[in-house]
Amino acid sequence: MVWPVMDVLTLSRIQFGATIAFHYIYPPLSIGLGLLLVIMEALWLKTGNNLYHQMARFWTRVFALTFAIGVATGIVMEFEFGTNWATYSRFVGDVFGSALAAEGIFAFFLESGFLAVLLFGWEKVGRKTHFFSTCMVCLGAHFSAVWIVVANSWMQTPAGYHLVGHGLLTRAEITNFWQLVFNPSTVQRLGHTVCGAWCAGAFFVVSVSAWYLLKGRHVDFARKSLKLGLFAALGASLLQAATGHLSAQGVAKNQPAKLAAFEGLYDTVSNAPLVLAGYVDEKRERVVGLAAPGLLSFLAHNNFHTPVIGLHEFKPEDRPPVTASFLFFHAMVGLGMAMIGLAALGFLYFHHGSLPQRRWLLWLLVVAVLLPQLANQMGWFAAEVGRQPWIVYGLMRTPEGISAVVKANTVIASLVLFTLIYFLLFAVFIYLLNDKIQHGPHADDLVPAGKLALPIVQPATEERK
Amino acid sequence: MNAIPFDLNSIWFLLVGALFTGYAMLDGFDLGIGALYLFTKKDEERRLLLNSIGPVWDGNEVWLVTGGGALFAAFPDVYATVFSGFYLALILLLAALIFRGVAIEFRSKQPMRWWRQTWDVSFAGGSVLAALLIGVALGNIAWGVPLDQHGEFAGTFLGLLTPYPLLVGITVVALFMMHGAIYGVMKTEGELHDKLREWTRRCIIFFVICAVTLTMATLLYVPHMAARMRANPWLFSVALLNMLSIANVPREFHHGRDRMAFVSSCGTIITLMALFALNIFPNLVFSPQHPENSLTIYNAASSPKTLGVMLVIAGIGVPAVAAYTVCIYWIFRGKVKLDRVSY
Numbered sequence: 142m143v144w145p146v147m148d149v150l151t152l153s154r155i156q157f158g159a160t161i162a163f164h165y166i167y168p169p170l171s172i173g174l175g176l177l178l179v180i181m182e183a184l185w186l187k188t189g190n191n192l193y194h195q196m197a198r199f200w201t202r203v204f205a206l207t208f209a210i211g212v213a214t215g216i217v218m219e220f221e222f223g224t225n226w227a228t229y230s231r232f233v234g235d236v237f238g239s240a241l242a243a244e245g246i247f248a249f250f251l252e253s254g255f256l257a258v259l260l261f262g263w264e265k266v267g268r269k270t271h272f273f274s275t276c277m278v279c280l281g282a283h284f285s286a287v288w289i290v291v292a293n294s295w296m297q298t299p300a301g302y303h304l305v306g307h308g309l310l311t312r313a314e315i316t317n318f319w320q321l322v323f324n325p326s327t328v329q330r331l332g333h334t335v336c337g338a339w340c341a342g343a344f345f346v347v348s349v350s351a352w353y354l355l356k357g358r359h360v361d362f363a364r365k366s367l368k369l370g371l372f373a374a375l376g377a378s379l380l381q382a383a384t385g386h387l388s389a390q391g392v393a394k395n396q397p398a399k400l401a402a403f404e405g406l407y408d409t410v411s412n413a414p415l416v417l418a419g420y421v422d423e424k425r426e427r428v429v430g431l432a433a434p435g436l437l438s439f440l441a442h443n444n445f446h447t448p449v450i451g452l453h454e455f456k457p458e459d460r461p462p463v464t465a466s467f468l469f470f471h472a473m474v475g476l477g478m479a480m481i482g483l484a485a486l487g488f489l490y491f492h493h494g495s496l497p498q499r500r501w502l503l504w505l506l507v508v509a510v511l512l513p514q515l516a517n518q519m520g521w522f523a524a525e526v527g528r529q530p531w532i533v534y535g536l537m538r539t540p541e542g543i544s545a546v547v548k549a550n551t552v553i554a555s556l557v558l559f560t561l562i563y564f565l566l567f568a569v570f571i572y573l574l575n576d577k578i579q580h581g582p583h584a585d586d587l588v589p590a591g592k593l594a595l596p597i598v599q600p601a602t603e604e605r606k
Numbered sequence: 607m608n609a610i611p612f613d614l615n616s617i618w619f620l621l622v623g624a625l626f627t628g629y630a631m632l633d634g635f636d637l638g639i640g641a642l643y644l645f646t647k648k649d650e651e652r653r654l655l656l657n658s659i660g661p662v663w664d665g666n667e668v669w670l671v672t673g674g675g676a677l678f679a680a681f682p683d684v685y686a687t688v689f690s691g692f693y694l695a696l697i698l699l700l701a702a703l704i705f706r707g708v709a710i711e712f713r714s715k716q717p718m719r720w721w722r723q724t725w726d727v728s729f730a731g732g733s734v735l736a737a738l739l740i741g742v743a744l745g746n747i748a749w750g751v752p753l754d755q756h757g758e759f760a761g762t763f764l765g766l767l768t769p770y771p772l773l774v775g776i777t778v779v780a781l782f783m784m785h786g787a788i789y790g791v792m793k794t795e796g797e798l799h800d801k802l803r804e805w806t807r808r809c810i811i812f813f814v815i816c817a818v819t820l821t822m823a824t825l826l827y828v829p830h831m832a833a834r835m836r837a838n839p840w841l842f843s844v845a846l847l848n849m850l851s852i853a854n855v856p857r858e859f860h861h862g863r864d865r866m867a868f869v870s871s872c873g874t875i876i877t878l879m880a881l882f883a884l885n886i887f888p889n890l891v892f893s894p895q896h897p898e899n900s901l902t903i904y905n906a907a908s909s910p911k912t913l914g915v916m917l918v919i920a921g922i923g924v925p926a927v928a929a930y931t932v933c934i935y936w937i938f939r940g941k942v943k944l945d946r947v948s949y
Contacts, residue, residue, distance in 0.1 A: 209711035213704040223689025234682020235908040242679040245672030246923030257661035314909040544690035
């Protein structure tokens with residue numbers, strides 16, 4: 142067998158893409174489930190209904206599993222900037238490194254520290270302390286999203302820096318920290334990312350609960366979880382569409398080549414169409430498919446007639462890969478729409494009271510756990526492929542960023558190793574997750590034990606005064 | 607370097623050093639527990655060992671992540687050179703840390719014997735390999751790393767596995783085993799406690815042998831380290847402090863003051879790291895063949911502006927981290943017991 146010849150650049154890109162895609166299955170679940178855990182515990186504290194305690198306990202066990210793999214695969218990411226993208230690291234360390242270090246200090250410590258109390262502190266601490274810890278874990282997970290999106294957004298829309306030095310020694314240095322943090326794309330991209338994470342958590346809860354209803358197991362538990370999950374799923378997926386719109390407007394303004402690639406738009410035109418379904422014929426430089434005229438102009442500029450910049454305005458070597466960008470972007474949008482539809486339908490029938498009878502919908506909701514996962518992946522693929530050929534938009538090209546001293550066969554070795562480990566991890570994850578779901582919530586979790594059993598001193602009467 | 611200049615670069619040298627020292631002190635004991643883990647065959651005792659570190663190992667590992675992030679931010683050239691130069695060693699370290707981390711989480715989730723055996727071996731093997739590789743990396747930095755005129759690594763993977771770095775690696779394994787064993791003594795009771803007591807004695811002997819050998823090897827074979835000590839006699843006081851810390855470990859342990867023995871073990875780690883740091887300062891990566899190519903805290907650093915911003919971030923973050931880390935250790939104080947939420 143002849144191995145296809147691949148250079149360090151291609152291999153490093155494959156390795157980074159594969160490891161980040163695998164990693165990104167888990168943090169959105171941690172963020173989304175984290176938020177739902179906070180809501181469940183808050184409801185428990187407020188109502189005293191122990192069903193909420195049982196819910197919090199069950200979903201915490203699932204949370205622990207996703208968190209462990211998230212941490213294990215996350216360390217890889219931090220190392221890979223240095224191992225595979227050393228030249229990039231030298232160029233951006235001053236700016237990008239700061240955001241990563243802030244993530245460590247503000248997010249990871251908070252998350253992992255209080256995770257101890259969340260997982261092992263049941264029965265060791267009081268209800269309020271436990272609730273506080275859950276809030277801190279959730280906050281830590283959100284902080285990590287903030288800093289990593291700050292870092293990534295700086296790669297998309299660099300700001301608050303200046304370039305120092307010449308040739309090989311050029312590097313970016315911070316001039317204004319807050320401009321770096323709030324660079325032109327941070328806020329909308331953060332909103333869009335976090336909503337995607339909430340969707341992942343919400344649809345996960347919905348999926349497992351719907352399956353219990355289908356099987357007639359843990360019905361009370363499943364109903365309460367489903368209600369909460371559907372509510373969160375609908376809210377998050379609607380917000381996701383809104384933040385997506387803002388994000389698209391940001392891309393139109395800051396990275397027009399990326400938007401043009403998303404839509405396969407070659408000529409700058411007014412009344413630019415939004416492609417609903419189709420593909421890009423790169424040879425003939427046109428899109429084949431169904432398009433809604435003027436809608437892209439409207440999405441990008443809130444006006445049906447404003448021209449949208451096409452790919453012809455950019456030199457061929459400055460254009461992102463069109464077909465890939467187009468496909469990832471449209472897959473993301475399609476999946477997002479499907480999520481809104483399913484969540485709305487489920488929510489409607491749930492309130493109508495007829496959801497348990499509509500088994501087809503319950504089955505769809507079971508499968509729907511994949512939608513936000515795929516949409517999150519597609520969205521990041523679109524964002525990162527659409528940034529090409531730049532590693533830092535407009536400043537450094539991707540091939541310039543790789544490590545000077547690393548050889549192709551070395552990267553092949555690490556790539557093979559990571560592939561094997563990650564397949565194994567994923568198989569074990571699915572196996573254990575299935576096991577936890579099959580076991581279901583513990584019946585004795587309906588009775589809080591240890592310090593949790595102590596009645597809380599009623600602050601409610603005081604607050605009403 | 608008779609007077610250490612007090613500037614942002616030195617402060618960041620200190621801070622990055624403090625983060626890695628914190629990592630060695632905290633993850634050191636749970637890696638050590640991992641290295642000792644297979645010596646007990648009983649399932650319940652293994653579970654007790656796992657649960658003694660259960661709530662905290664994850665947070666301990668964050669010290670490494672944040673240390674890496676701080677190195678990236680403060681000294682990007684060092685981060686880039688070392689991480690790309692030590693590529694395979696670091697990939698192996700990642701694999702080791704992944705396996706030991708998920709093994710803790712996965713191991714007790716299923717009762718099958720083969721399942722538990724597999725993850726037990728992953729946990730122990732990953733822990734030993736991680737400690738060894740961390741030591742080898744440290745040993746290479748101490749020994750000196752070949753660098754070209756761009757500050758890029760000019761050696762090979764096998765060139766990193768020479769006797770001196772391997773000796774440092776073994777010493778780190780021994781140190782962590784001693785550190786972990788004392789931690790285990792503090793956290794357990796009954797039969798397992800007595801076993802750990804016996805292991806601690808052996809680990810102390812193992813570590814002392816390694817430490818003496820390493821000291822001799824350093825003075826004989828690492829001329830720039832020895833020269834630094836001769837030129838700065840006050841450094842000898844740090845070495846003396848280190849020796850006293852090491853000697854105090856068996857002393858406290860013999861008198862049954864386990865907590866003080868653990869503190870001494872922490873002191874050993876701190877003084878060892880201090881000795882190492884003071885010996886390389888102001889270099890971060892020393893190139894013995896071409897000293898002019900060495901990466902120092904000045905030629906490899908980020909801009910003063912960034913170092914200042916980062917100092918503010920550290921000033922806000924580090925006290926908060928210290929405060930709640932102490933609280934969390936306090937919540938989980940006392941002997942470990944198995945209950946419903948245990949691994």
